[in-house]
Amino acid sequence: MKIEPQNILIVRTDRIGDVVLSLPLARIIKQHYPNAQVTFLVRAYTKALVENNHFIDEVIILKEESSKILIAENVKQLKQKNFDTAIVVYPTFKIALIVYLSGIKYRVGSGYRLYSFLFNKKVYEHRKDAVKHELEYNLSLLSQLGINHIGGTNNVSFDLDVNKSSLKKVESLLSSLGINKEEKFVIVHPGSGGSAVDLPIEKFVELVKMLTDKKIKVFLTGSENEKEICNKLVLNELTFNLAGRLSLEELIALISKSFLLVANSTGPIHIAAALGKYTFGFYPKVKVCSAKRWGPYTEKKFIYEPEIECNDCTVEQCAELNCMNSINVSRVYNDIIKVLENLNGE
Incomplete structure (x- = not known):
């Protein structure tokens, strides 16, 4: 019936x-x-x-x-x-x-x-x-x-609202940090709240260094509990640690102002995809937390998985073998630069 x-x-x-x-x-x-x-x-x-x-x-x-x-x-x-x-x-x-x-x-x-x-x-x-x-x-x-909808990245809408009051607060914050309205910046969210196997923090450090060497400003986001992780990525005056400083409404607003987001498998990467931003995500070859099931639902995504051979991988095995450490962040950096250049019309 x-x-x-x-x-x-x-x-x-x-x-x-x-x-x-x-x-x-x-x-x-x-x-x-x-x-x-x-x-x-x-x-x-x-x-x-x-x-x-x-x-x-x-x-x-x-x-x-x-x-x-x-x-x-x-x-x-x-x-x-x-x-x-x-x-x-x-x-x-x-x-x-x-x-x-x-x-x-x-x-x-x-x-x-x-x-x-x-x-x-x-x-x-x-x-x-x-x-x-x-x-x-x-x-x-x-x-x-009685609804049969098969989905598809071009066949769904998230209709995620950006709170106007929070947007004003974020714009004010950016202005106080010397970011003008048209300036490109990247968000790096290095934590995941334990929802997946993460890219090692040393790899994030390597990536942030390459980005800031290119004079790209990087905003670090995370929860109050992730302040310490984000602090490890504060390498110079081009990195800004906002971990624990933003409400969820303000995080959404910040992502809406960014050009792209880099993250593990975690909530903010889905917010970025919902807002039409480019997403760069790190995923293990573990079925239950794979990119196939949990990747950002957008065509504007770049997915990076361990580059070692791994069959029927488990979270425990992935951690033991340090699989995520095999991801080449130089490739991630090159992809980010290509996207930024295209967005800039270069």
């Missing part, structure tokens, strides 16, 4: 990149059901990604206390909204239970979890097999609403 949804909840309560890769669902749903209400349930720290999106009618924040999900409080707030359909993009037992107890009639989710009995509209795909991109796995969930 085909669902005719009127009040849809999209649940994505994990990290920055995961939320970004779920944003296209809102527009696609609206294209098929223009009168439907679309609401996102997210964690507080990712709220900036879904605010002021023209295809998202409301944003609900997951109720937590000391990082513990409050089941009764979340059930109460969802019941008040009278959703008829929930798409649980990121399933956990607690989230699935909350959606079930909220009395939502149609509950779309994975059919391969022990708690999948809490869903009554199931999609049977093992994401760990990484046969397609994470965004395309997200799109597969829409099949339960």
